Amino acid sequence: QLQLQESGPGLVKPSETLSLTCSVSGGSIRRSNYYWGWIRQPPGKGLEWIGSIYHSGSTYYHPSLKSRVTISVDTSKNQFSLKLSSATAADTAVYYCARGGVVVARPEFDPWGQGTLVTVSS
Amino acid sequence: QSVLTQPPSASGTPGQRVTISCSGSSSNIGSNYVYWFQQLPGTAPKLLIHTNNQRPSGVPDRFSGSKSGTSASLAISGLRSEDEADYYCAAWDDSLSGLVVFGGGTKLTVL
Numbered sequence: 001q002l003q004l005q006e007s008g009p010g011l012v013k014p015s016e017t018l019s020l021t022c023s024v025s026g027g028s029i030r031r032s033n034y035y036w037g038w039i040r041q042p043p044g045k046g047l048e049w050i051g052s053i054y055h056s057g058s059t060y061y062h063p064s065l066k067s068r069v070t071i072s073v074d075t076s077k078n079q080f081s082l083k084l085s086s087a088t089a090a091d092t093a094v095y096y097c098a099r100g101g102v103v104v105a106r107p108e109f110d111p112w113g114q115g116t117l118v119t120v121s122s
Numbered sequence: 123q124s125v126l127t128q129p130p131s132a133s134g135t136p137g138q139r140v141t142i143s144c145s146g147s148s149s150n151i152g153s154n155y156v157y158w159f160q161q162l163p164g165t166a167p168k169l170l171i172h173t174n175n176q177r178p179s180g181v182p183d184r185f186s187g188s189k190s191g192t193s194a195s196l197a198i199s200g201l202r203s204e205d206e207a208d209y210y211c212a213a214w215d216d217s218l219s220g221l222v223v224f225g226g227g228t229k230l231t232v233l
Contacts (some may be wrong), residue, residue: 003174006141008155037222041209046124046210046224046225046226046227047159047167047210047212047227048224049212049221049223049224052222060219060220060221062222063218063219063221096166096167104214104220105154105214105220106155106173106214106215107157107170107212107213107222108157108169108173109157109159109167109169109170109212110168110169110172110178111168111169112166112167113166114165114166115166
């Protein structure tokens, strides 16, 4: 079955770029008709959508993060990635990747990766 | 402050029926589908309800979703101890250039 796995540094210094990769197994990003998304959850708080990408590279970002976020896809590696620049302590969160819907306006995220905690601290 | 409004907590005893509300506006729930996610302690969220009231394969029929106007609800009947979790609603919002919005989450306690 389809599985997603996040990977990347667990500690990022303030002002640096947070970078994560989501590896997809059990299915092909290139041959799918789904969007792929990043969602984060600060400790003890709720979920926040960061953005979504289609295999063609078409992207949608949360307006409040748009100036700092880049989501890209590498279909040859069956991965998609997140870069969040100028990180601050407010970006400390568990970051999840997930498969979205067949249109970006259908956020039926399923399945999700297990999540990875990223702490922004010096 | 979340765009979609949920009660922070809900509770019930085993066997009871509980409902969790999700209030939005014309730009999100009023014009788009609603989704519900269940997050068990220490785990990733799981899709519980899609397109307002549809259950993915494997989700018990004790869980049901509904939508009316700019509000939605998740109902859990025959409450079980394993239903103790955080529940989140979500929808697409047509404002600005469009974005996914989540509710703040409701912590369900089974007494």
